[in-house]
Amino acid sequence: MGCGRAAIVAAHPDDETLGAGGILPRLREPIFIHVTDGAPRDMRDAAANGFGSREEYGQARRREFLEAMRAGGVRPAETVSLGYADQEASLHMAELTRDLLRLLRHTRPRLVLVHPYEGGHPDHDAAAFAVHAAWGLLPPALRPRIVEYTSYHNCGGAIETGTFLPAPVPEIRMPLGGAARERKERMLACFKTQQPVLQYFGTGGERFRAAPAYDFTAPPHSGRLFYEQFSWGMKEGEWTAQAEAARRALGWPYLRLAPGPAAPEEHSLVLGGAAAMRHGVSGRC
Numbered sequence: 002m003g004c005g006r007a008a009i010v011a012a013h014p015d016d017e018t019l020g021a022g023g024i025l026p027r028l029r030e031p032i033f034i035h036v037t038d039g040a041p042r043d044m045r046d047a048a049a050n051g052f053g054s055r056e057e058y059g060q061a062r063r064r065e066f067l068e069a070m071r072a073g074g075v076r077p078a079e080t081v082s083l084g085y086a087d088q089e090a091s092l093h094m095a096e097l098t099r100d101l102l103r104l105l106r107h108t109r110p111r112l113v114l115v116h117p118y119e120g121g122h123p124d125h126d127a128a129a130f131a132v133h134a135a136w137g138l139l140p141p142a143l144r145p146r147i148v149e150y151t152s153y154h155n156c157g158g159a160i161e162t163g164t165f166l167p168a169p170v171p172e173i174r175m176p177l178g179g180a181a182r183e184r185k186e187r188m189l190a191c192f193k194t195q196q197p198v199l200q201y202f203g204t205g206g207e208r209f210r211a212a213p214a215y216d217f218t219a220p221p222h223s224g225r226l227f228y229e230q231f232s233w234g235m236k237e238g239e240w241t242a243q244a245e246a247a248r249r250a251l252g253w254p255y256l257r258l259a260p261g262p263a264a265p266e267e268h269s270l271v272l273g274g275a276a277a278m279r280h281g282v283s284g285r286c
């Protein structure tokens with residue numbers, strides 16, 4: 002990327018690699034911002050991985066992220082962990098937005114890569130909310146472009162990874178083959194505590210799009226959200242109530258302008274253009 006820094010906002014250490022691992026080595030001076038430490042308070046995941054405390058598990062997840070960046074030849078300009086507990090980011094969306102505002106004012110990225118709003122994990126949606134809210138609260142001259150990487154959502158009761166929910170914005174599909182795919186696989190292998198989950202994610206390509214304008218007071222899609230199938234601390238009605246409370250606390254008037262069809266320019270900034278194939282709206286669910 003030759004036209005300014007990129008910040009990657011990820012709810013958990015591994016989301017950045019799952020969604021954007023193929024392009025991370027191309028970014029100049031990437032700034033990684035992890036919202037949570039990846040360690041839920043209920044200790045189930047920590048205990049399953051042999052850790053006696055939530056803190057130890059969180060530290061292991063951070064080490065895995067740093068190892069993955071080394072394995073991919075990624076040289077972060079900064080790595081910031083905001084330290085919220087896994088599954089609790091949506092309880093702190095106003096505070097999280099203020100954290101991001103400070104960071105964005107300080108680091109001034111041209112682009113921010115973040116999760117879409119899709120009901121996959123409440124922390125992912127909280128990260129999306131906070132980026133959009135911070136964008137809306139920044140002076141126009143400091144606003145970065147927001148580009149989304151894929152995460153996961155519900156599709157007929159099953160997890161759907163690697164695609165977006167439909168939205169009226171074009172997306173870029175970037176195939177990963179040969180050395181690029183092997184590099185991403187090496188990066189993902191570093192997340193040893195997450196291997197049972199990573200089996201649901203392919204490594205053959207990645208998709209990106211300019212973030213559409215969202216209404217965070219409404220669910221991201223009709224029907225049951227993916228995270229409502231689990232005890233991840235949040236149901237849809239609670240999440241949207243938390244988002245509305247945060248919006249009011251922040252004084253965010255919700256006047257986010259739709260990004261419009263500017264995707265080609267920002268995608269070329271991220272992807273370098275050459276390897277990307279442009280497609281229209283897609284997504285099965």
Ligand SMILES: [Zn+2]
Pocket residue numbers: 012013016122125
């Ligand atoms: Zn995640």
